[in-house]
Amino acid sequence: MLKKERHDFIMRQINLHNRVLTSDLVQLLNVSEDTIRRDLQELVDDGLLFKVHGGALSKSYHSSFDDSTVYARDSKIVIAKKTIRLIKDGMVVLIGGGTTILELVKQLPQHLGATFFTISPLVAVELAKYNNIEVILIGGLFSKNSQITYGGHVISQLAEIKVDLCLMGTSAIHPEEGLTDTDWEINQLKKAMVACAKKTAVLCISEKLDITLRLKVCPIENISYLITELEVEHESLAGYRAKELNIL
Structure with missing residues (x-):
């Protein structure tokens, strides 16, 4: 090569x-x-x-302020706008980190009144711009790589809360293998996030579909919503529709 x-x-x-x-x-x-x-x-x-x-x-x-380097930004904006319909006034929401999540936060309606827990300082900064949103940053060890908090202290705090909706990005999703990742600490963190939520939505550009990495987060049945930039009836989503997953 x-x-x-x-x-x-x-x-x-x-x-x-x-x-x-x-x-x-x-x-x-x-x-x-x-x-x-x-x-x-x-x-x-x-x-x-x-x-x-x-x-x-x-x-x-590594930055919530420079949009010029965000990969597939247009697709992520489409995903963000689809996701907003899941978030209602009065909800308690747990939100992860990453560029797709940051695009979502930037698209939230100004009038939204809700409580957001987050493990991402960058996401917390963006959420703080909304007058009617209460922001709770879950603290712990800080990952310089992923720009989020992690570790046993974070997982313990997550175990003490129950949220209406968990919103997270992903490195890989597959209809048979479910949600997977490569980092052990992040893998454990995502498991804890899913466990404390009544419903979980995965925000995922279509290029990450049908990919399996070495560490399993959860089976596809533990996910309530899959949100991509594709139309719901797109052929790439057939395997997920067969699992009766709610697709936006």
Whole structure:
């Protein structure tokens, strides 16, 4: 595989999953670790990503103020506008982090009156711009990679609340394998988020459909809504419709 092809592949993985591990890229591309390290450094030098210990991160994942680097932003705005119909005045909502969630928060109606718990400081900052929204930031260890709080303290706090609706992004979803991820700590956190919600909605651009990663968060039956930019009857969603999942 040519270097440009490797770079394109790496950037696609970054755009889809917000982060990549060097070890995973070595296996996926069947090249040496030194080659991947050089590739990542060249992409860093080009200003396309952030290099961290063990891998790399998307630039768009680290700021709520710069929309120019958000991958598939138009699709995420469509998802955000669909999601808003689930959020009603007086609700208690638990909301995750990531670029799709940030787009959702930016699209909320100004008059909305609700309580939002969040594990994302960036999301909390955006929510604080709404006069009628109460914002509760769940504190704990802070992940420099994912820009959210995590760990046992966060999971303990989540176990003490019951919310009407949990809104989360995802790295991968599959009709048979359910919701999956690559990071152990984030995986445990998402399990706790699903457990404390009466209903859970997954916000997902269509490029993340039918993907399975190594750590299971929950089966598809634990998800109440799947929200993509696609039309409900799109053929790509047939497997999810067969599971009687509510699709927006």
